[in-house]
Amino acid sequence: MPGHLARPRLQTLQIILLVAPVLLFSVIAHEIAHGLAALRQGDRTALDAGRLSWNPARHIDPFFTILLPLMMLIGSAAAGVNGPVLGGAKPVPVDPRNYRNVRRGDIIVSLAGVATNFLIAIACALLIVLTGLLGQAVEPLRTTLGILQAMFVLGIQINAVLVAFNLLPIPPLDGSHVVKYLLPRPLAIQYVRLARYGLLVLVLLLWVGQRVLEAWLYPALLFFEWTVALVSTFVLPTATQWLR
Numbered sequence: 001m002p003g004h005l006a007r008p009r010l011q012t013l014q015i016i017l018l019v020a021p022v023l024l025f026s027v028i029a030h031e032i033a034h035g036l037a038a039l040r041q042g043d044r045t046a047l048d049a050g051r052l053s054w055n056p057a058r059h060i061d062p063f064f065t066i067l068l069p070l071m072m073l074i075g076s077a078a079a080g081v082n083g084p085v086l087g088g089a090k091p092v093p094v095d096p097r098n099y100r101n102v103r104r105g106d107i108i109v110s111l112a113g114v115a116t117n118f119l120i121a122i123a124c125a126l127l128i129v130l131t132g133l134l135g136q137a138v139e140p141l142r143t144t145l146g147i148l149q150a151m152f153v154l155g156i157q158i159n160a161v162l163v164a165f166n167l168l169p170i171p172p173l174d175g176s177h178v179v180k181y182l183l184p185r186p187l188a189i190q191y192v193r194l195a196r197y198g199l200l201v202l203v204l205l206l207w208v209g210q211r212v213l214e215a216w217l218y219p220a221l222l223f224f225e226w227t228v229a230l231v232s233t234f235v236l237p238t239a240t241q242w243l244r
Contacts, residue, residue, distance in 0.1 A: 018147075018150055018151050019069075019154055021151070022151050022154050022155045022158055023069060023087045023158055024056055024065070024087075025120075026117060026120055026155070026158055026159050026162060027059070027064070027065065027087055027089040028054060028056065028059045028089050029116050029120060030088070030089065030113040030114075030116055030117055030162065030166070031051065031059055031089045031090070031091065031092045031113065032051075032052055032053075032092075032116075033112040033115070033116035034046070034091075034092045034094065034109055034110075034112055034113050035051050035052045035092040035094070036052060036112070037108055037109040037112035038092070038094040038098075038099075038105070038109045039052070041098075041099040041100060041101075041104075041105035041108060041109060042098050042099050042100045042105070043094055043095050043096070043098035043099055043105070043109075044098070045092075045093045045094050045095045045098070046092040046093055046094060049092070049093050051092045051093065058090075059089035060089065060090065061088065061089055061090035061091075063199065064087055064088030064089065064090070065087055065088065065090070068086055068087050068088065068206075069086065069087040071206060086161060086162070086165050087162075088162075088166075094109060096109075103181060106177055106181075107177065107178055107181065109177075110174045110175075110177035111174065111178070113166060113174055114162070114163045114166050114167060114174055117159040117162045117163045117166070118160075118163050120155060120159045121155065121156045121159035121160050121163075121223075121224075121227070124152040124153070124155035124156045124159070125152070125156055125227050125228075125230070125231050127148070127149075127152045128149055128152045128153065128231045128234055128235060129231050129234045131145045131148055131149050131152070131234075131236075132145075132149065132231070132233075132234025132235060132236055133234065135149075135236045135238070136236075142236050142237075142238045143238050145236060145238070145239075146236045146237070146238025146239040146240075146241070146242065147238075147239070149235055149236055149238075149239035150239045150242035150243050153228055153235070153239070153243060154243075157221075157224045160220040160221070160223050160224045160227075161217055161220050161221070161224075163220060164216060164217050164219065164220035165217065168216060170194075170201050170202065170205075171191065171193075171194045171195035171198050172195040172198050173198070176191070176192075176195075179191070180192055
């Protein structure tokens with residue numbers, strides 16, 4: 001794929017039209033996956049709270065859904081780089097005490113979100129192929145399909161980055177729910193207590209630990225570039241103009 005598609009530099013209108021819907025869908029799907037996994041493990045908390053819904057109003061979090069993406073977009077713009085966009089939804093409430101097996105259930109529920117984001121990234125790649133074939137066959141649809149393809153390209157990037165970000169071993173992110181079971185119990189208890197400072201740690205990481213975060217996200221961005229390169233022959237010219 002041409003280099004300018006690998007890390008698209010988007011203008012304000014493109015951010016609103018392309019990034020926001022894809023990011024919102026991805027983070028909501030992430031949280032619903034947690035809730036559904038919890039339900040399968042025996043916990044109805046998310047269901048009873050009405051969080052197994054696609055209504056965005058039930059999932060928007062002031063920091064993760066609004067401020068965090070804006071911070072990263074503004075920071076990238078100020079630095080003149082094409083940085084990844086991160087965001088999240090309001091965490092679904094779960095009660096591990098209701099799981100049939102607490103340890104197994106906690107790990108499954110925690111990884112359900114990142115597994116969903118990975119599947120969304122793969123689905124976006126497949127949709128690029130399908131829309132590309134359709135656009136090649138039906139010329140009048142190429143403009144509309146090009147916009148959709150641009151969203152799918154961004155969908156691969158956003159979801160790959162969401163997988164890596166949520167696997168950070170910082171409580172209460174998903175990765176910490178796996179790491180805590182690898183630690184001796186006394187250390188695990190102290191580790192889990194760090195969740196009260198998790199938001200502060202994330203903010204500091206975003207502002208002063210960017211190199212560490214970039215190194216952590218690097219495999220996700222490689223996956224994005226490799227996946228997009230794999231389907232590049234199906235990308236319509238009408239999509240590239242949205243990704244410059």
